[in-house]
Amino acid sequence: MDDVSVKQIAVLYPVGGVGHVGPMTQLAKVFLHHGYDVTMVLIEPPIKSTDSGAGFIERVAASNPSITFHVLPPTPAPDVASSTKHPFLLILELMRQYNDKLESFLRSIPRERLHSLVIDLFCTHAIDVATRLGVPVFKFFASGAGTLAIFTQLPALLAGRLTGLKELGDKPLQFLGVPPMPASHLATSLLESPEDELCRTSMEILERNAGTHGVLVNTFESLEQRALQALRDPLCVPGQALPPVYPIGPLVGTGTGRQEGDGGPQHECLAWLDAQPERSVAFLCWGSKGALPKEQLKETAVGLERCGQRFLWVVRTPAGRDGPGRYWEQRAEADLDALLPEGFVERTKDRGLVVTSWAPQVDVLNHPATGVFVTHCGWNSTLEAIAAGVPMLCWPLAGAEQRMNKVFITEDMGVGMEMEGYMTGLIKAEEIEGKLRLALESEEGTRLKKRALQLKKETEEAMEDGGSSEAAFLRFLSDVANVRG
Template sequence: METKSHEQLHIFFFPYMIQGHFIPLINMAKLFASRGVKSTLITTPLNAPLFSKAIQSSKKLGFDIDILVIKFPTEEVGLPQGCENANLATTREMNEKFIKATFLLQPQIEQILDEHRPHCLVADVFFPWATDVAAKFGIPRIMFHGISFFALCASLSVALYEPHAKLSSDSEVFTIPNFPVEIKLTRSQMPTFPKQSSEFTKLFKEAMESEEKSYGFIVNSFYELEPAFADHYRTVFGRKAWHIGPVSSVSKAADDEASLDQHECLNWLNSKKPNSVVYICFGSTTNFIDSQLLEIAAGLEASGQEFIWVVKREKNDKEEWLPEGFEKRMEGKGVIIRGWAPQVPILEHQAIGAFVTHCGWNSILEGVSAGVPMITWPVSADQFYNEKLVTEVLKTGVVVGVKQWGTVLDVKKEASVKREAIEKAVNQVMVSEEADGMRGRARALREMATRAVEEGGSSFSDLTSLIQELGSPGA
């Protein structure tokens, strides 16, 4: 691979310190390394072991992939030592300090760029200052958002035209302006940040400005999934962008299946009929209150469907979030996993017939890649946009009926989705008249996702052209 000085192309990858952002960027680094590019991931001491574990299999295959560790300035902003992951910033005040700390990383990034002189910096959207830092060393900064083309276009349209600003109430409906299809939302489904939240405001303002100046965007998606929105982003908004996903495919190709230790839930799934089990998981940051978990349990039981439910709760004697005797009644019919679950192998198991999801983009793509219809339960970030893509554009899912956007730090006093709505949505995807149509469309998308990353596929080709562009003089 030729670069300006005939040496190997070297790219730095700098993900934001939260699981939903660093998993796709780690996979991206592995993907570039699999194509002969020297890839270096930048992270902090607490996160480094997770990164090392994730790239182990790629290194065994001889891919040129490394990790650089920088110090996270917790003391400087008044955060407890070791608070190096946004998941650990559990209050609004801690979150503000965490954002402040990420701005203080700039001198260290300058230092390592000066020292290593890579050909490109792929940095998370939440590091807006990275564009100017890369420019200082004459290298392109490519931005990683971690969201879909659909959400990129929608959020840009909403930011430019502010259609929700003129509404008289939060429940009033508006249509996204200058958009390829007609999508309606309410103001209550839009991101809101407290007025006093100066760090959030500064971050989003600077991120928008740095988007204008960055070299381009790298998107974890594939063309066939959202062609109208990929075209709209590149032509109408004039943004340079490459789709190279689903990037999780690189892990499937490289990882040793034995490393899963055959999680017991996979053995349980082996005993089930095809498309007979509902998988419920709300990602790494969503934490529901007890009363909402109680409604989920009651809704699942009422639906009569078999299930695997991933819950962020420790096992203890008195579990207020479960109906009395629930686990005993559900023996053989349902499995509760407390903590981590091997999501990709579960979704890909033929027994899985539906996926109840918070609509985080990584989860949506994993569901699409597995060909599974979805029940959408958005919470925050870009998730209400993703719900619209799944239910109204792709038509591979149904809504559970959430109306209110909220950050993971918002404490709700009562369950927002009742058991009847959960039961109805589950049965709609599993056994209704429209279930077969959804399943057929979901399977067609799975085949497209597989083809996209194969040689000659849309994502494979976009990655090839990006590597060639970065390797040519004047990039």
């Protein structure tokens, strides 16, 4: 593929939002590394935001000039503000309405140059487009193999039930390839009655993995070996041949100390970290969107003040409600005086730093001063911590797979401890104080650090030339060639 004029084009199609476009951008870089052109197809966000999150896609495009970004012509967006439908269903309906425009765009690419279409979980309807055109279509699963194993087995579990899983509470469910999973830890949409539109639609999406030529998974072989073996096992879903699974991760950013594409000086927190002792700082951050309720912010502040440990804390304005805008928007910058106990910032200034809205997470995790990561357990954040060799204190928020990831982190990977109060809706200052001391001062904390450094080494081995993740991607390329004939 040395001749630029005959380079094949991989088309990547994520739904909007940091948690989807970010990992898909990292996947694009793998294609580029192997000599392919990449076009990422996006839609206009249905909700316009005037704050710091509004220019995310523009920043990603500016900082990745080797990737072509194509925005499909806009289609009328659903009225998310007044609709009684769940936002997830509205987003899926919107993506379905873009199928004709996606098809027109794919037809504009010479067939011999169109290598493959890679879609994310929320773009499942695009399988129909690829099938009509005869284009190899693959799913990119931005979460881990454990979650994929559960999702793959769930439709069969629900098929025999008249009621939802919510009534089971914390009863452990048995799935191939993963530890026993409390029913309460599944994604909220999957706990409803099988007749509920949200649950039924979610099941249809999960079952349609089988309609693709394979699934690229953001994980690596040694991290989730048991789950990957289950996905290759004919007994995973009896009577159904599952598509191949390619563990090609971890696909994580390298970090620049700045927001994507922004110039200017490094973030202030990195200079602050430079002045702290090695492995001494607790980094508290709940993902690109996560925000704690006001009561929890105050309880967290009390715990941080009492524990005496160094900390770097990202504080965001609490959510007014869990509205549909969460797919694209970030909230306004937090007012610390209104959210935290009076005098907290001043009293802890010698050992703590509070930043509002955003911190360069990859850079912070890779900084020698960072000793533990208090995290919501989103998969991107989990992989970034693993790649950096930082143990985790698991504090899931209400979200798709965060509680499941907590189980994988603490039980399968052995690289974290859970903050036990999260299921009650309030983690008390006493637990925050105790767990931070445990992670940063105790023998148990030392054991977690050793395990985290071992996983960091395995991450590096998976991603190097000849490593398991590169081998999986080459296997994927070979399979695409066979499909194309």
